[in-house]
Amino acid sequence: MSATDTPVSLPTPDTAQRSPWGEVLHSLLRSGTFLTGLAIVVFWIVCALFGQHFVPYDPLASDIIDALTPPAANHWFGTDQLGRDVFSRVIVGSRDILTVAPLATILATIAGTALGLVIGYFRGIVDDIVSRVLEAFMAIPVVIIALLAIVALGTSKITVIVVIGLSFAPIIARTVRSAVLAERELDYVAAAKLRHEGALHTMFVEILPNVIPPILVETTVRLGYAIFAVATLSFMGFGIQPPSPDWGLSISSNYGMIGGGFWWTVLFDALAIASLVIGVNLVADGVHGAFND
Amino acid sequence: MTDPRQAANALELKDLSVAYRVGRRNRAVLRNVNLTIKAGEAYGLVGESGCGKSTVALSVVRYLPRNGSITGGSIALDGKDVMKLDAEALRRARADSVSMVYQDPGKALNPSLRIGRQLTEIFELAGVTGQAAEDKALAMLNRVRISDPAGVMQRYPHQLSGGMQQRVAIAMALANDPSMLILDEPTTGLDATVEAEVLDLIGQLRRELSASILFISHNLAVVSNMCDRVGVLYAGMLVEEGSTRDVFNDPRHPYTVALLRCLPSGGQRKDQGRLDTIPGFLPGIGANIVGCAFADRCALATERCRAEPPPLYELGDGRLSRCHYHDKAQSLPRATPAEIAAAQPKQAPPVLQVEGLNKTYASHGRPLRAVKDVSVSLRPGETLGLVGESGSGKTTFARLLLGLVAPDDGGSIELEGKKLAPRLASRSEDQVKAVQIVFQNPDSALNRSHSIRHILSRALKRLGGLTGKKLDNRLEELVRSVRLTDRHLAVKPRQLSGGLKQRVAIARAFAGDPRIVVCDEPTSALDVSVQAAILNLLADLQSRQDVSYIFISHDLGVVRYLSDKIAVLYLGRIMEFGPSEAVFSGPHHPYTEALLSAVPKLDRSESARIRLDGEIPSAANPPTGCVFHTRCPRKIGAICETKEPELAEAQPGHTIRCHIPYDELARLQKPKAVEPA
Numbered sequence: 018m019s020a021t022d023t024p025v026s027l028p029t030p031d032t033a034q035r036s037p038w039g040e041v042l043h044s045l046l047r048s049g050t051f052l053t054g055l056a057i058v059v060f061w062i063v064c065a066l067f068g069q070h071f072v073p074y075d076p077l078a079s080d081i082i083d084a085l086t087p088p089a090a091n092h093w094f095g096t097d098q099l100g101r102d103v104f105s106r107v108i109v110g111s112r113d114i115l116t117v118a119p120l121a122t123i124l125a126t127i128a129g130t131a132l133g134l135v136i137g138y139f140r141g142i143v144d145d146i147v148s149r150v151l152e153a154f155m156a157i158p159v160v161i162i163a164l165l166a167i168v169a170l171g172t173s174k175i176t177v178i179v180v181i182g183l184s185f186a187p188i189i190a191r192t193v194r195s196a197v198l199a200e201r202e203l204d205y206v207a208a209a210k211l212r213h214e215g216a217l218h219t220m221f222v223e224i225l226p227n228v229i230p231p232i233l234v235e236t237t238v239r240l241g242y243a244i245f246a247v248a249t250l251s252f253m254g255f256g257i258q259p260p261s262p263d264w265g266l267s268i269s270s271n272y273g274m275i276g277g278g279f280w281w282t283v284l285f286d287a288l289a290i291a292s293l294v295i296g297v298n299l300v301a302d303g304v305h306g307a308f309n310d
Numbered sequence: 311m312t313d314p315r316q317a318a319n320a321l322e323l324k325d326l327s328v329a330y331r332v333g334r335r336n337r338a339v340l341r342n343v344n345l346t347i348k349a350g351e352a353y354g355l356v357g358e359s360g361c362g363k364s365t366v367a368l369s370v371v372r373y374l375p376r377n378g379s380i381t382g383g384s385i386a387l388d389g390k391d392v393m394k395l396d397a398e399a400l401r402r403a404r405a406d407s408v409s410m411v412y413q414d415p416g417k418a419l420n421p422s423l424r425i426g427r428q429l430t431e432i433f434e435l436a437g438v439t440g441q442a443a444e445d446k447a448l449a450m451l452n453r454v455r456i457s458d459p460a461g462v463m464q465r466y467p468h469q470l471s472g473g474m475q476q477r478v479a480i481a482m483a484l485a486n487d488p489s490m491l492i493l494d495e496p497t498t499g500l501d502a503t504v505e506a507e508v509l510d511l512i513g514q515l516r517r518e519l520s521a522s523i524l525f526i527s528h529n530l531a532v533v534s535n536m537c538d539r540v541g542v543l544y545a546g547m548l549v550e551e552g553s554t555r556d557v558f559n560d561p562r563h564p565y566t567v568a569l570l571r572c573l574p575s576g577g578q579r580k581d582q583g584r585l586d587t588i589p590g591f592l593p594g595i596g597a598n599i600v601g602c603a604f605a606d607r608c609a610l611a612t613e614r615c616r617a618e619p620p621p622l623y624e625l626g627d628g629r630l631s632r633c634h635y636h637d638k639a640q641s642l643p644r645a646t647p648a649e650i651a652a653a654q655p656k657q658a659p660p661v662l663q664v665e666g667l668n669k670t671y672a673s674h675g676r677p678l679r680a681v682k683d684v685s686v687s688l689r690p691g692e693t694l695g696l697v698g699e700s701g702s703g704k705t706t707f708a709r710l711l712l713g714l715v716a717p718d719d720g721g722s723i724e725l726e727g728k729k730l731a732p733r734l735a736s737r738s739e740d741q742v743k744a745v746q747i748v749f750q751n752p753d754s755a756l757n758r759s760h761s762i763r764h765i766l767s768r769a770l771k772r773l774g775g776l777t778g779k780k781l782d783n784r785l786e787e788l789v790r791s792v793r794l795t796d797r798h799l800a801v802k803p804r805q806l807s808g809g810l811k812q813r814v815a816i817a818r819a820f821a822g823d824p825r826i827v828v829c830d831e832p833t834s835a836l837d838v839s840v841q842a843a844i845l846n847l848l849a850d851l852q853s854r855q856d857v858s859y860i861f862i863s864h865d866l867g868v869v870r871y872l873s874d875k876i877a878v879l880y881l882g883r884i885m886e887f888g889p890s891e892a893v894f895s896g897p898h899h900p901y902t903e904a905l906l907s908a909v910p911k912l913d914r915s916e917s918a919r920i921r922l923d924g925e926i927p928s929a930a931n932p933p934t935g936c937v938f939h940t941r942c943p944r945k946i947g948a949i950c951e952t953k954e955p956e957l958a959e960a961q962p963g964h965t966i967r968c969h970i971p972y973d974e975l976a977r978l979q980k981p982k983a984v985e986p987a
Contacts, residue, residue, distance in 0.1 A: 036802075204755035207714055208818065210734055212772035213742050226759030 041230075044307040051303020057296025061111045061289075068109040074102035076109050076262045085279050095281035097271055106262035107285045111293065113257045114264065117177050118243040124182030125189055125243070126236045132186060133193025134220045134228075138201055144194070151187035159184045159246055163255045177256050181246050185239050192235040196228040230308040237301035241294050248290045264290050318389045320490050320522035321347040321370065325383035328365050328374065328546075330595065337596020339365050340546045342383065344622075349489070352516060352523040354537030354554065356530055356569075358837040360592050362546040363526045367492045370524070371408050372400060388489055405435060409483035413495040415475035418482075419467040425451075425478055426463030432485040450481040453518075454511060457924065471925050473504035477511065484519065491521040497532065501699040502864055503922045506908035509536060510921065528837060530569065531910040534558050539628070542566050545593045545603040548622065552629035558912055562631040564608045564642045571644070572842035574871035575912060577894065580693075580849040583648035585871070587846065588839035591807070602633070609643045610635055646846060659727070661825050661858050662688040662711075666721040669706055669882075678930040680706040681717070682882045688875065690825070691852060693859040695873030695890065697866060697905060701926050703882035704862045708828045711860065712745055713737055725825065743773040743822030750831040752811035756803040762814055763799040766821065773822025792817040792847060809840035813847065820851060828860045833868060845871060866909050870894055878902045881929050881937045884957060888964030897976040899966045900944040936969065944978060946970060 045051050069076070074092075080100035088095045094103035132151075136144040163180045170176045200206065201224065209219045250256030251265030259266060264286040271282035323345040329336040340362045347353045355363050368374050370385055372392060385392040388407060395403060412418050420428055429447035433439075438446060444463075451459035454477040467475055476496060483491060493512070497505040509532065516523065527533050533540055533554070540557050542550040542565065550563035561567045571586035578585070590607040593599060602620050605611040614634055622630045633639055669681040681703045688694050696704040709715045711723060713734030723730040725744060731737045749755035756765055766785055770776045776784055789799065792813040803811050812832060819827050829848065833841040849872060852859060863869045869876065876893040878886040878901060886899040893902060907920040922941045927933055933940045939950040949969050957965045960972040968975065 037804075204749040204751065205757040207712075208747075208749070208755060210714065211712060211742065211746060212769060213734075213739060214772065223757055227757070 041307045045303055048303040048306060050299050050306065054296045054299025054301075054303060057292055058300060061293050061296070062115060064108045065111040065115045068112075072102070072105035072108050074105045076101060076105040077260055085274070085282070087279075088281050094285045095279075097267070097282045098274060098279075101262075103281060103285055106267060107264070107289050110262040110264045110267065110286065110289060112263075113174070113261050114244060114247050114251075114290075114293070117174050117257065118181075118240060118247045121178045121181035121247070122185065122236060122240045122243045124178060125185035125239055126232065128182065128186040129189025129235075130193050130225070130232055133190035134197055134225065136190065137194040137197025138216065138220050138224065140198070140201075148191075148194075151190060154184070155187050157184075160249070160253065160255075163250055167255050172255065172258060174257065177247060177250055181243050181250075184246075185243065189232070189235050189239060192231055193228060196231045197224055200224045200227050234301065234305045234308055237297065237304050241297040241301060244290070244294050244297060318349065319346050319386070320349045320351070320388060321345070321524065322386040322389075323366070323370075323383065324386075326366075326369060326380065326385060327382040328362070328369055329379055329381045330375070331377040331379070332596070335596065336379070336381065338381070338546060339378070339595050340369070341599075343543075343546070343548050345541060345548060345551075347490075347522045347524060349522055350520055351539065352525055352537045354525045354527065354533035354540040355543055356527060356533050356540060357543035358528065358569075358592060358839060360595065361543040363528075363543055364494055365546075366543070367410065367494050367524065367526055370490070370492060371404055371410065406486055407488055408490045408492065409486060409488040410492045410494065411476070411479050411483045411496045413498050415472065415479040416467065418479045419475060421467055423466075424463065425465055425467065425470070429463070429478075429482060429485065432482060436486065446485075450485050451478070453484065453515070454478070454481040455514075456481070471504075472500050473507060473925070476500065476504075476508055480508075480511065480515075484515065484521075487519070488521050490524065491519075492524045492526070494526045495528065496525075498527070498529070502866070502905060502908040503699055505532075506910070507921060509910065512536060529910070530558065530573065530838075531912045534912050535910045542569075545597070545599065546595075547603055547632060548630070549604065549632040550630065551622075552625075552627070556627065556629055560640075562625060562629065562636040562639050563604075563633045564610055564639050565604050567639050567642045568607075568645070569838060570912070572838040573912070574842075574845070574867045578871055579890070580845075580852075580872055584646050584846045584849065585842040586644045586648070587646045587843045589645045604633075609645065610638060610641070646842075658690045660687040661690045661726055662686070663724040663727075664711070664722070665724075667707070667710060667723065668718040668721055669703075669710055669715065670718050673930045676930050678928075679932070680882050680929060681710060683721075684877075684879075684882075684884055686875075686877055686884070686887060688826070688858050688860075690858055691856040692874040693852070693861050693872050695869035695876045696860060696862045696879060697864070697869055697876060697902075698879035699905075699926050700864075701881075701929065702879040703929075704879055705830060706882070707879070708747070708830055708860055708862060711826070712747055712828060713742075739775075744825040745828070746773075746819040746822070746824040746826075747828040747830060748812070748815050748819050748832045751835055752803065752808065752815045755815050756811060756818075758803055761800060761802055762794075762806075765803075765814065766799070766817055769818045769821035775822075788817050788821060791820070791851065807840075808836050809844060812836065812840075812844055816844070816847065816851070820855070820857075823855065824857055826858045826860065828862070830862045831864065834863065834865070841868070848872060866894075866906060878905070881927065881932050883937060883967065884965075885938065885967045886965065887957070888961070888966075892961060892964045897960075897972065897979045899968050899975075900942050900970075901938050903979060904941075904943065936967070944970060 078101065082100065083096050084098050084100035086092055086096045092102050092104065094107060096102055136147045159181065162184050166176055166180045205223060206219060209223050247256055248265035251263050252269040254269060257263040257266055267286045268283050274282050323343050326340055326343045327338060328340040329338050343366065355366060357363055369380060370387065370392065380393065387403060392403065426444065426447060429450060430443040433443035433446045448459055448463065451462055456462050456474060456477045462470065470478065497508050500508060513536065525533060525536050537554050539552065540554045541548050542563065544565050550557060550561065550566050557566060558570065561570060568586065568588045572588065574585055588607055593603055601616040601618055602611065605615040608615065620632050620634045622632050623636055625631055625636060664684060664686045667681060667684045671678045671680055684707060686694060696707065698704055706715065710717045713732065716732040725741060730741055734742065766788060767781060770781050770784055774784060789796065794810065794813055798806065798810065803814065833844050836844060845868065848859065851857065859872065861869060861872050870890060873890045876888065876890050877884050878893065878899060880901050885901050886893055904920045904922050920943050924941055927940060935951040935953050936955050939945050942950065946969060955967050955969045957967045960966045966972065
């Protein structure tokens with residue numbers, strides 16, 4: 018045995034430096050974009066959770082006598098054709114969209130990630146076939162898929178979640194695939210092969226943790242689109258069903274009134290949708306920036 | 311070689327201090343650096359990574375990153391204070407008088423513009439337009455002795471090899487006829503043969519141009535060949551300066567002494583002793599240094615060194631040393647004892663027997679023979695060194711052994727007498743754990759999401775078949791065998807230095823008691839002192855566990871230190887195979903001769919210089935006859951172009967693929983001074 022056996026003095030690992038996730042959190046908390054978006058989103062979440070306790074009227078209570086009154090001191094945003102208080106409806110109107118859209122996004126993320134890992138990892142014929150199928154799938158508008166699904170499954174929140182989740186999954190799968198294609202060329206994947214690791218271990222234990230950042234970015238971006246899609250489906254009558262005070266649904270049932278000058282029955286719901294989508298997109302922008310600094 | 315025409319110094323740094331702002335704190339990177347480069351002089355700056363070499367270069371042109379700032383001192387280019395220049399004057403200075411050449415020419419050139427466009431652009435900036443600019447660009451390419459300059463003008467950067475790209479980058483740097491040329495590791499990413507060509511070119515250009523050169527390199531031998539004077543940087547301080555000859559032959563700072571000792575030189579071999587290392591680590595940037603910065607790593611350090619910062623002592627003849635005991639520097643004791651147990655003669659049956667291995671890829675419908683008819687054998691405890699330029703098939707051969715790529719049908723790989731399946735998936739568990747690899751780049755080889763404990767435990771579980779308490783015990787043993795400690799287990803790879811990461815990678819390869827470990831350039835990303843420690847570790851593990859290595863490296867000194875046998879590859883074919891000493895001392899294949907001659911030597915002892923012309927041909931379209939004939943300096947005639955020579959036995963165990971008979975090779979290569987083993 019040589020005398021080199023004594024461990025050379027090694028420096029204490031620099032634990033003072035932030036972990037990669039700490040780094041991301043740090044830059045998120047310093048990003049104005051992210052914080053603004055977060056404030057908007059949190060506002061709507063609070064409204065969804067506790068709105069019914071502080072709104073001035075029951076959002077579902079109709080009062081035909083007071084129907085279609087313009088914005089005033091007792092009805093800030095006016096009333097709709099059934100005399101329901103528009104302000105109260107807008108405040109609690111986020112309840113359904115804020116459960117359906119995130120659930121759909123989570124479904125899309127899980128399905129898309131699994132699919133993307135598989136096609137990115139195996140490449141070859143699996144990738145060729147699945148990728149073409151996904152592309153074909155992506156070419157069909159969500160609305161058509163929704164129409165078919167509703168005919169087949171009937172209208173329910175679950176249908177909406179499944180339809181949006183599955184139609185967004187291919188987009189996430191594509192993002193994951195391209196990240197996996199870069200990762201699988203790294204030597205740690207070869208090292209896993211040289212331990213006879215199974216494909217599942219290599220994909221989910223070795224590669225997955227390293228592709229989380231692009232997945233997170235894509236998920237937040239998708240959430241914005243999912244909100245938009247849920248509102249669209251509701252507007253078309255395929256999504257959330259009455260008597261929910263859902264924004265898309267409210268616009269759908271009132272937009273015929275715009276011609277009559279009753280703009281307030283539609284405008285505030287539309288602004289609400291826009292603000293939530295913008296809020297989520299700002300968050301997505303912030304997350305993207307934090308990971309790509 | 312100093313040109314005394316101009317009196318003004320080309321570059322003068324006075325008390326230059328630079329800091330990088332990290333985590334709201336200014337951390338000193340350069341500390342009061344004084345440095346003068348006279349007109350026409352070539353000045354070399356050496357030191358390990360993190361010493362501040364590149365920061366010096368960036369400061370000179372005020373290209374520091376956004377968080378960097380010059381906290382004190384002054385920089386004068388041609389007598390003009392760079393710090394006082396306004397934006398326009400600074401732009402003019404950068405355009406007219408300073409040029410930089412960076413390490414990676416691929417990144418320095420614009421990938422979407424033709425070479426001609428990029429070159430003429432520089433002249434257009436200087437007011438020359440149209441045909442005149444194009445003519446000048448062509449003249450520049452001629453000047454850097456690129457073959458077919460007119461053709462190169464029409465090409466895009468990716469269509470050129472690394473060496474040609476670097477020539478173009480040098481041409482661009484010289485286009486403005488700079489008075490100061492800064493070369494930051496200009497040959498680091500290049501093959502030894504290409505490096506030699508580029509260095510020759512720089513040497514020739516020096517004689518033609520008046521430019522002063524600041525040459526930054528971690529490679530001491532390169533600097534010793536290129537520069538008149540050299541400065542050694544340590545922790546942002548100049549610790550030694552003097553003429554190149556003096557500093558390298560008679561170093562007066564313990565750090566320089568230690569750096570020089572880390573290099574496997576003069577044909578040193580593993581069975582003749584371990585390499586010396588430098589204990590400890592470079593102080594982190596911004597560290598508060600009391601006393602001498604090197605004291606913690608210096609065996610000569612006394613109380614005085616730890617308390618009192620040494621000034622730059624003037625030793626006469628323009629020599630400077632920042633050491634209180636500069637007169638005793640060379641008595642620095644070794645940090646690693648040289649002696650090792652005598653190696654037993656190896657008579658065991660071969661652990662690895664490769665016969666007629668081929669690998670053909672399809673490249674644009676044409677077969678590309680990456681490995682052709684390779685046969686080697688290796689005994690337990692031996693190292694097979696694989697050498698050759700990039701593209702010679704070294705890595706493909708290693709991947710064939712590992713089963714990561716399947717070879718063509720025919721040919722066989724036998725491990726301890728048993729045939730290895732071509733594909734990894736069809737090999738048995740025992741065979742899989744018996745052949746492992748240490749990759750070149752630990753950042754890619756270690757999963758960045760996993761802790762060191764996870765990485766090593768998983769390897770022990772899968773390769774060692776261990777669980778529970780047994781696994782924990784073995785883990786502790788394994789960690790100690792690569793000289794890490796428990797502390798390192800909890801962290802992620804990114805929290806470790808390059809050398810420590812490579813130790814983890816080595817530990818992983820050894821988790822299942824392998825018979826053969828492929829080492830694919832394991833030290834090429836490391837500093838010399840860390841390289842020495844890793845090479846020692848590999849040699850120790852080998853002598854203890856009787857493991858065999860397949861060692862791939864472009865650094866022939868490193869290969870020679872560790873190898874018992876050498877295979878020289880060219881276009882996937884073995885050109886020479888034999889015991890390490892026989893291959894290195896010659897007579898050898900003309901290609902081996904050229905490879906050896908390309909290695910820059912510290913003592914400038916080169917006698918016969920052989921340079922290979924042109925590029926390594928494409929394996930998809932190899933030359934007829936002997937594949938090396940297009941570049942062979944000893945080509946004898948038509949037979950070389952028509953008939954591929956056999957790998958013929960020159961001496962027992964030593965085979966050479968050449969039409970020139972062995973005795974004739976011996977006669978031709980005789981004038982070359984044989985290095986003492």
